[in-house]
Amino acid sequence: MYFRLIIFCVSLIAPVSSWAMEFSIERLDLRPIRPPTLHITATGEIQTGDTEKLKNTIEGADVSDVRDVLFMFDSPGGSLMESLRMGDYIADIPAIVSAQVGASDMPDAICASACVYAYIAADYRYISNDARIGVHRFGFTETDLDGNEGAAIGQAVSGILSEYIRSHRVEPDLFETVSLIDHNDILWVSRIDLEKWRVVTNGIYDEQASYINLNGKVALRMKQVAITGDSFLTLFCTKTGVAGVADLHEPELAAYGTFDLGIDDAWYPGDRWEVIDRSDMRGKVLFDMPSSIAQAAMRAEKFGARIVSSGGDLFFGFQQIIRDGLLNELIRSCPMQNQIAVRPMIDQHATDYPGADLTTDGIRDVSFAQCKAICMKSEQCNAVSYVQNRSWCWPKSGVERQRPTAGVISAFKR
Numbered sequence: 001m002y003f004r005l006i007i008f009c010v011s012l013i014a015p016v017s018s019w020a021m022e023f024s025i026e027r028l029d030l031r032p033i034r035p036p037t038l039h040i041t042a043t044g045e046i047q048t049g050d051t052e053k054l055k056n057t058i059e060g061a062d063v064s065d066v067r068d069v070l071f072m073f074d075s076p077g078g079s080l081m082e083s084l085r086m087g088d089y090i091a092d093i094p095a096i097v098s099a100q101v102g103a104s105d106m107p108d109a110i111c112a113s114a115c116v117y118a119y120i121a122a123d124y125r126y127i128s129n130d131a132r133i134g135v136h137r138f139g140f141t142e143t144d145l146d147g148n149e150g151a152a153i154g155q156a157v158s159g160i161l162s163e164y165i166r167s168h169r170v171e172p173d174l175f176e177t178v179s180l181i182d183h184n185d186i187l188w189v190s191r192i193d194l195e196k197w198r199v200v201t202n203g204i205y206d207e208q209a210s211y212i213n214l215n216g217k218v219a220l221r222m223k224q225v226a227i228t229g230d231s232f233l234t235l236f237c238t239k240t241g242v243a244g245v246a247d248l249h250e251p252e253l254a255a256y257g258t259f260d261l262g263i264d265d266a267w268y269p270g271d272r273w274e275v276i277d278r279s280d281m282r283g284k285v286l287f288d289m290p291s292s293i294a295q296a297a298m299r300a301e302k303f304g305a306r307i308v309s310s311g312g313d314l315f316f317g318f319q320q321i322i323r324d325g326l327l328n329e330l331i332r333s334c335p336m337q338n339q340i341a342v343r344p345m346i347d348q349h350a351t352d353y354p355g356a357d358l359t360t361d362g363i364r365d366v367s368f369a370q371c372k373a374i375c376m377k378s379e380q381c382n383a384v385s386y387v388q389n390r391s392w393c394w395p396k397s398g399v400e401r402q403r404p405t406a407g408v409i410s411a412f413k414r
C-alpha cells in the first residue's frame with residue numbers, strides 16, 4: 001500500500017490558474033558586513049521533477065562560503081508528493097534556510113495548498129503584509145478507487161502529513177484545519193493564526209516550556225531558540241510569591257538600564273531584580289514577579305522578559321507564545337497567589353461601557369489583550385472598552401451602563 005501511495009498521483013490544487021514552477025537564483029556577497037547569501041525565487045505550480053530542478057539550480061550556483069539561503073515562494077500548489085520531496089531537500093541544505101511569501105517586487109504572492117509543505121521545511125519562515133498562505137484538504141486525481149482503497153490511502157497520506165508538520169515544529173492546529181477544508185475550496189489563514197500555529201515563525205526557530213527539577217523543587221523552564229540566539233526564563237515559587245531567573249542572549253554593546261516583564265506585547269518594569277552574571281554574551285537576572293503581573297500572566301497569551309538600556313531606546317530579550325497552560329498552573333501553585341482573589345475579565349463583544357473613564361484620552365495603539373493586561377495591573381480598573389479599528393483602549397473604574405456598539409469590545413472583572 002505504501003508503495004502504491006508513493007506512485008499514486010495525489011495532488012493539492014488551489015482554485016486559481018496555475019503555471020509551471022520556475023527557479024531563479026541570485027548570490028549576494030556583502031562581506032565583510034555578512035557572509036554570502038543565496039536568494040532563490042520559486043514561482044508557479046509544483047510539478048513532478050521540480051525537486052531535481054531545484055537541486056540542479058543550486059548546484060550550478062557559487063555556494064562557496066554561503067551561510068544563509070532565502071527562498072521566496074509564489075505558488076498556488078501542485079503535486080503533494082513533490083512538495084514533500086522538495087521540503088525534505090530544503091530541510092537538508094547545510095545552511096541557515098529561511099522562506100518568505102511576498103516581497104517588495106512580489107507583494108501579492110501566495111503560497112497555497114501543496115506549497116505550504118515546501119515552505120514550512122525552512123528553519124525560519126516569514127510573510128509580507130499583503131501576501132497570503134492558504135490551505136485545504138488533499139484530493140485524489142484518480143477516480144477508479146473503491147471506498148476501502150480510498151479510505152486506506154487517505155489515512156496513509158494523513159499520517160504522513162501529520163508527522164511531516166510535527167517534524168517541522170508546526171502546531172497540530174495546521175493539520176486539523178487542513179483536514180476540515182474541502183479540496184475544492186481554500187482557507188486563507190490569518191496572520192494571527194499563522195504565527196500562533198508556528199507556520200510563520202519570523203526569527204524564531206523553536207519555543208518550548210516544561211517543568212524541571214530545580215534544587216529539589218519544581219520550576220518552569222521556558223526556552224526560545226531564535227536566529228539572534230537562545231534565551232531562557234526559569235520561574236519558581238518562593239515563600240511570598242513567584243520569582244525567576246532570566247538568562248538572555250546579549251547582543252554586542254549590551255547596556256543595562258531596567259528589567260521588564262512582558263505580557264501580550266505590553267512591558268512592565270520589574271521593581272526587584274539584580275544582575276547575577278554577565279559572561280559569554282549572556283546576561284542572567286534574578287527577579288521577583290509583582291503580584292499584579294503574576295495575576296495578569298495567568299491569562300497571558302505571550303510572556304517574556306527583556307533588558308532595556310538607560311536611554312530606553314535599545315533592548316534585548318524575548319517573549320514567547322503560551323500554548324500549554326503551564327505558566328498559569330505554576331503561578332496558581334505559589335503561596336501568595338493562593339491568597340489572592342483572582343478576578344478574571346469577561347469579554348462582551350459589540351458592547352460599549354459609556355462613562356467611568358480612568359483616563360481623559362484613553363490609551364492608543366495597543367491590542368485588546370494589552371488593554372486588559374493594563375487593567376489587571378491596576379486596582380482602580382474594573383473594566384475596559386476597546387475601539388477595535390482604532391486600537392484604542394479605555395480603562396474604567398466600573399460599569400455604569402452597557403450599550404450595544406458595533407466595532408467595540410469590552411470586558412469587566414468578575
